[in-house]
Amino acid sequence: MLKFINFRKLYGGFPALKIDGFSIDSGIYWIKGVNGSGKSTLLKSIAGILSFEGDILLDNSISIKKQPVEYRKLVNFAEAEPIFPEFLTGQELIALFAQAKDAPVGQEQHYIDTMQMQAYVNRPVGTYSSGMLKKLSLVLAFMGKPKLILLDEPLITIDTASLKILNSWIAERYNQEGTSFLLSSHQALEHAELPIARELLVENQTLQFIA
Numbered sequence: 001m002l003k004f005i006n007f008r009k010l011y012g013g014f015p016a017l018k019i020d021g022f023s024i025d026s027g028i029y030w031i032k033g034v035n036g037s038g039k040s041t042l043l044k045s046i047a048g049i050l051s052f053e054g055d056i057l058l059d060n061s062i063s064i065k066k067q068p069v070e071y072r073k074l075v076n077f078a079e080a081e082p083i084f085p086e087f088l089t090g091q092e093l094i095a096l097f098a099q100a101k102d103a104p105v106g107q108e109q110h111y112i113d114t115m116q117m118q119a120y121v122n123r124p125v126g127t128y129s130s131g132m133l134k135k136l137s138l139v140l141a142f143m144g145k146p147k148l149i150l151l152d153e154p155l156i157t158i159d160t161a162s163l164k165i166l167n168s169w170i171a172e173r174y175n176q177e178g179t180s181f182l183l184s185s186h187q188a189l190e191h192a193e194l195p196i197a198r199e200l201l202v203e204n205q206t207l208q209f210i211a
């Protein structure tokens with residue numbers, strides 16, 4: 001599903017992450033690592049937000065460097081601490097993402113309804129609490145028909161009921177469309193609710209499967 005080719009990410013001269021010839025099959029993965037180990041750097045690189053040396057291939061063929069538009073349509077990302085233009089409403093942002101990601105008409109409604117966002121989705125995001133912002137960022141990450149959804153610390157700021165709903169969205173997309181997920185989290189992910197394929201550890205500037 002995802003292949004790293006001579007991947008190197010440096011901040012200034014500081015090497016943050018080096019991944020050589022590493023492949024990840026389809027599935028749901030939990031990315032672990034201590035603070036500062038490189039989890040966000042990894043997810044932002046895969047999302048195409050950070051520049052890096054080397055290449056990342058989706059499904060062995062779609063290169064983030066050579067087919068950037070096609071790749072980005074198929075890889076969605078929700079940041080750990082999302083920031084959006086404050087004057088736009090949630091609904092306007094959803095419409096923008098839906099268009100950019102070629103989402104089926106009305107796809108967002110299931111997510112707005114199940115996460116119970118109807119009361120505020122038409123308000124400017126500048127009026128949102130951190131949990132409301134987080135839920136909006138999660139809805140945006142589910143727009144379109146991505147092959148891979150990257151969720152950086154999806155559990156922070158959302159309440160227990162919303163966490164169960166998020167788990168159901170992940171299981172639904174994985175079971176029905178085969179969408180893969182990379183989730184970074186310091187909190188335990190519910191193995192009972194999510195079919196976690198494997199755990200991935202970011203350590204010593206590299207990435208490895210935890211046996």
Ligand SMILES: Nc1ncnc2c1ncn2[C@@H]1O[C@H](COP(=O)(O)OP(=O)(O)OP(=O)(O)O)[C@@H](O)[C@H]1O
Pocket residue numbers: 011012014016033034035036037038039040041042
């Ligand atoms: N913009 C930046 N400029 C310079 N160094 C950076 C930058 N962003 C991250 N780093 C460094 O890269 C390393 C990895 O950071 P990253 O944010 O990816 O870690 P993380 O595993 O997501 O951490 P946390 O669990 O605290 O969120 C750290 O040493 C950090 O100091």
